[in-house]
Amino acid sequence: MNEVLIAEDNPVNRELLRELLETRGYSVVEACNGEEALRVIDESRPDILLLDLDMPVLDGFATVRRIRENPSLASLPVVAVTAYAMQGDREKVLASGFNGYLSKPINAGELARAIECLLGTRDDQDALPDRSDPSQADEARAARNGK
Numbered sequence: 001m002n003e004v005l006i007a008e009d010n011p012v013n014r015e016l017l018r019e020l021l022e023t024r025g026y027s028v029v030e031a032c033n034g035e036e037a038l039r040v041i042d043e044s045r046p047d048i049l050l051l052d053l054d055m056p057v058l059d060g061f062a063t064v065r066r067i068r069e070n071p072s073l074a075s076l077p078v079v080a081v082t083a084y085a086m087q088g089d090r091e092k093v094l095a096s097g098f099n100g101y102l103s104k105p106i107n108a109g110e111l112a113r114a115i116e117c118l119l120g121t122r123d124d125q126d127a128l129p130d131r132s133d134p135s136q137a138d139e140a141r142a143a144r145n146g147k
């Protein structure tokens, strides 16, 4: 069973992610900031890390930097989870050592696709997680909400 580490400071978001992942058959470990995440990685060697960017103590960017400085963690897939829906952030994230990018609110299908692609458990491996135009998704959401 693949193990996913969720590093996220908001307990509601951690619980939501845990439920989505456990439903898909993953085992889940949690950390509430980057420093705790580094400890959990040492202890339990998860297969993939979902890393919130905005966290106290050690944020997502600093955490992924520390991970990439460690040769034994070079192949650990790290997915940024961020509330920033601004154009350009995705490029900044992918240039900072992350392997993928998911924006909140988390879409269950996108989450599964991103993890499967990075773990190599999905057939269409060319399809890396990519929401190429987040503004369109926001517009669609606003339209559904009648705004």
Ligand code: MN
Residues within 6 Å of the ligand: 008, 009, 010, 052, 053, 054, 055
């Ligand atoms: Mn946060």
